[in-house]
Amino acid sequence: MCILKSEAAKSLNTGELKILSQNCVEVDFKKDEVIFKQNVLSSNVIYLQSGMVKLIIAGPQRKQILKIKKAPCYIGLPTTMGDKINHYSAVAVQNTRACFIDISTFKELLRLNPDFSYEIIIELCKSELDQFHRCVNLLQKQVFGRLANNLIFFADELYNSDEFDLPLNRNELADLVCSSRESISRMFTELADEKIIKIDGKRIKILNKEKLAKIRDKG
């Protein structure tokens, strides 16, 4: 049962787990497949079992990548609990296995089991703090700082390695840091010239993390 792996689900008893497993469906997604779509009615909370996903919202001007999320985690909690329709879309960035949990089942478990609810609240709070920081970064830093910030996030949080394949193309990176495709290109070549990173297509290697961190902090 996939959900067993979730931190929150550890606090469920056998009966509750049974309720969960009977109202939960596992689905595999290939890279670029849409897991859920903005503006459509949503009735599931989704637990990511493996893989990686980008959350995208269509803004007033252009689209915006909200966040890259890596399994194991829940996605769509705010968008499913907060309203009837999805406020953003989720698209697989790599092959991903997800578990769809019926919203009424999920609510029932929240009601039945305080430990489960507690874990969910913790996750949501962490995520909100995260968003606050992201918001300030986006508003107060220049593009270089925002890009460096995300490169370090990829290395430290997503891949646990200083060498990795970018989960996004240049255009999407621009959508992530509120910039333009051209600026991202230029910055990559500049960072490479200064031997701070090495680039080969989507392959990135961070050569000088101290300098990169300095760029991130200075903005």
Add this chain to the structure above:
DNA sequence: GCATTAACCACAG
């Protein structure tokens, strides 16, 4: 004024 930052356009691999 002059420099810097970064977006938009166009064109080329």
Add this chain to the structure above:
DNA sequence: CTGTGGTTAATGC
């Protein structure tokens, strides 16, 4: 899909 050059607008000494 990417990289580069030219242009341009906004902002800050």
